[in-house]
Amino acid sequence: MSSSDPKPGPKPGPWPPAPESAAMPPSSWAKKTGFRPKFSGETTATDSSGQLSLPVRARQPETQPDLEAGQTRLRPPPVSSSAVANGETDKDKKEKPPPQTTTTPPPPPGSVTVPVKDQPVKRRRDSDGVTGRSNGPDGANGSGDPVRRPGRIEETVEVLPQSMDDDLVARNLHMKYGLRDTPGLVPIGFYGLQHYLSMLGSLILVPLVIVPAMGGSHEDIANVVSTVLFVSGITTLLHTSFGSRLPLIQGPSFVFLAPALAIINSPEFQGLNGNNNFKHIMRELQGAIIIGSAFQAVLGYSGLMSLILRLVNPVVVAPTIAAVGLSFYSYGFPLVGKCLEIGVVQILLVIIFALYLRKISVLSHRIFLIYAVPLSLAITWAAAFLLTEAGAFTYKGCDPNVPVSNVVSSHCRKYMTRMKYCRVDTSHALSSAPWFRFPYPLQWGVPIFNLEMAFVMCVVSIIASVDSVGSYHASSLLVASRPPTRGVVSRAIGLEGFTSVLAGLWGMGTGSTTLTENVHTIAVTKMGSRRVVELGACVLVIFSLLGKVGGFLASIPQVMVASLLCFMWAMFTALGLSNLRYSEAGSSRNIIIVGLSLFFSLSVPAYFQQYGISPNSNLSVPSYYQPYIVSSHGPFKSQYKGVNYVMNTLLSMNMVIAFIMAVILDNTVPGSKQERGVYVWSDSETATREPALAKDYELPFRVGRFFRWVKWVGI
Numbered sequence: 001m002s003s004s005d006p007k008p009g010p011k012p013g014p015w016p017p018a019p020e021s022a023a024m025p026p027s028s029w030a031k032k033t034g035f036r037p038k039f040s041g042e043t044t045a046t047d048s049s050g051q052l053s054l055p056v057r058a059r060q061p062e063t064q065p066d067l068e069a070g071q072t073r074l075r076p077p078p079v080s081s082s083a084v085a086n087g088e089t090d091k092d093k094k095e096k097p098p099p100q101t102t103t104t105p106p107p108p109p110g111s112v113t114v115p116v117k118d119q120p121v122k123r124r125r126d127s128d129g130v131t132g133r134s135n136g137p138d139g140a141n142g143s144g145d146p147v148r149r150p151g152r153i154e155e156t157v158e159v160l161p162q163s164m165d166d167d168l169v170a171r172n173l174h175m176k177y178g179l180r181d182t183p184g185l186v187p188i189g190f191y192g193l194q195h196y197l198s199m200l201g202s203l204i205l206v207p208l209v210i211v212p213a214m215g216g217s218h219e220d221i222a223n224v225v226s227t228v229l230f231v232s233g234i235t236t237l238l239h240t241s242f243g244s245r246l247p248l249i250q251g252p253s254f255v256f257l258a259p260a261l262a263i264i265n266s267p268e269f270q271g272l273n274g275n276n277n278f279k280h281i282m283r284e285l286q287g288a289i290i291i292g293s294a295f296q297a298v299l300g301y302s303g304l305m306s307l308i309l310r311l312v313n314p315v316v317v318a319p320t321i322a323a324v325g326l327s328f329y330s331y332g333f334p335l336v337g338k339c340l341e342i343g344v345v346q347i348l349l350v351i352i353f354a355l356y357l358r359k360i361s362v363l364s365h366r367i368f369l370i371y372a373v374p375l376s377l378a379i380t381w382a383a384a385f386l387l388t389e390a391g392a393f394t395y396k397g398c399d400p401n402v403p404v405s406n407v408v409s410s411h412c413r414k415y416m417t418r419m420k421y422c423r424v425d426t427s428h429a430l431s432s433a434p435w436f437r438f439p440y441p442l443q444w445g446v447p448i449f450n451l452e453m454a455f456v457m458c459v460v461s462i463i464a465s466v467d468s469v470g471s472y473h474a475s476s477l478l479v480a481s482r483p484p485t486r487g488v489v490s491r492a493i494g495l496e497g498f499t500s501v502l503a504g505l506w507g508m509g510t511g512s513t514t515l516t517e518n519v520h521t522i523a524v525t526k527m528g529s530r531r532v533v534e535l536g537a538c539v540l541v542i543f544s545l546l547g548k549v550g551g552f553l554a555s556i557p558q559v560m561v562a563s564l565l566c567f568m569w570a571m572f573t574a575l576g577l578s579n580l581r582y583s584e585a586g587s588s589r590n591i592i593i594v595g596l597s598l599f600f601s602l603s604v605p606a607y608f609q610q611y612g613i614s615p616n617s618n619l620s621v622p623s624y625y626q627p628y629i630v631s632s633h634g635p636f637k638s639q640y641k642g643v644n645y646v647m648n649t650l651l652s653m654n655m656v657i658a659f660i661m662a663v664i665l666d667n668t669v670p671g672s673k674q675e676r677g678v679y680v681w682s683d684s685e686t687a688t689r690e691p692a693l694a695k696d697y698e699l700p701f702r703v704g705r706f707f708r709w710v711k712w713v714g715i
Contacts, residue, residue, distance in 0.1 A: 177529040192536035206252040216278040225465035226550030233540035235499035244492035256510035261628040286447035292457025293500030300494025317470040319597035321576025323658035325569040335562035338421040346563035349376035432550025479528030481692040491713040584679025601658035608652040
């Protein structure tokens, strides 16, 4: 609206007068300008065919990324019917003089300018994500400058990609090294160490939970940790070479933790004790993991995973992975409470480093954000060591050499248990570990194959595949030219099944799969080269051969392990929910589906876990293991014990309920592809047309040419 003096209006007309175009309702204005709300309850309208019903606007030149040069070209708009009718050809257009252009002032700090031919494309990311604009053309005032809100504080916000188009435009500007980049030896070594240190918690915390639950000794914990390092290094090398070829670290995922604890706490293992208990349960776990992983390998290499991909979308992945992290709430802080003065300090430090100090950079590296877990662990561990040596944690007259079960005094029994968690000298893993030890297959004995436990692991392998699919898509938008094809995804899932079979043979205690935390690590470190991950995997294998390294990691106090797990499981939950950014997060359809899936993933397992247990009953396991003994008292009772075990165990797992609810609702409730955020995978035609896509995902050493006939697991 003009700010000049009012002029005499036209002759009086009907009352009330028709409103001016500038006073249209916000919804009509939003539709005319093509505004798409992402965080409100309003979604983009669709017609009956599922196509977007967008208003007719002037067609703008479309940008097409040059995947090889890392720049953006303008795609010529299609010739209109009026031009054809007038006889105007491309040659005539070329002979026309170029239009007059005006000089555009340099963009303000914080904006990203993509070079194009005639029209600069600006992408600005403000602190609140909104840029104020006037009524002038292109959001500019009379001088052509963008109108800025006063007092706006701009900063570069590191976020995960929202869509494939956004990432293709700005990937080269945000990532230090791409997927096929090969930095020098020094950068590779530095970034490889940084990458694995940032994911230290994901690699070592799972064995520190399951081995004590099996009754293993400190030496057993050290041996399993060394085995995890060895298998993770080997499987990562295989995955970056013959799997998805994305820079994703493989390791003991939290997806396998709940079924492993359920098998460990099975009723038939309650009578065992000592080292016999550990070896027997480990062999049972090995058998279940081998069969479940073989099923996953068949799922991938047979091409069936390509069919399952049609059912797996962000609305399915988000609540399923979030339920994995939420399911361990009964284990986290109850164990931290065993020694609050150590556990709470650990939690506060990791929160301070990861949140309050995340923007502090040293030599262009955000050390506190990247190394939040190892830094907080080192500081807390050092403080606990000093307190132990200073005599703050003493036994006060109680004999520490007497087993707690044989102590008569209730005061000593309670106090000795607390000191066991507070002191740092109670573990003898470092002193008892050998200097050199080679992890070998079947080191715990021949696996024991149990049909009921194997069926549980087969179901869990499907959920692990869903987790990996989300990681493939998110990481490919960060580092690759385009998302992989369905065949590449099937190939990667099949290889994950094969590597999990290796994990079962070596006795890692869980299957080996893509760690969800990879996506966050890549986004923070901005390192997408697969060479970095491969060099780090080789170093991991070397460290696994040094027994003292495993002994050192195994001697981490259990309270600190629980404190770090509280942070890791919270991160796992958040990373799962972050998959909703690919869908219409504000859609009422998606909100209801995710809400129902999460609620019932907590409520239904709680019914199974609490069924048949009286408040005053004396349980044979600690309270934080209570959710995993449901197979002995679950509500599902039939004449077949094996069926009872499978149903009670599966329906007591939060991730299984979330997955079932999300898959059924997302694939039966009507919704457009844009609203659902359906994953867009590349096709074979795109791979043929764009050499960069083939170079990203083709197998090395020309191995792929021998398997060109296997269309369902190739590019």
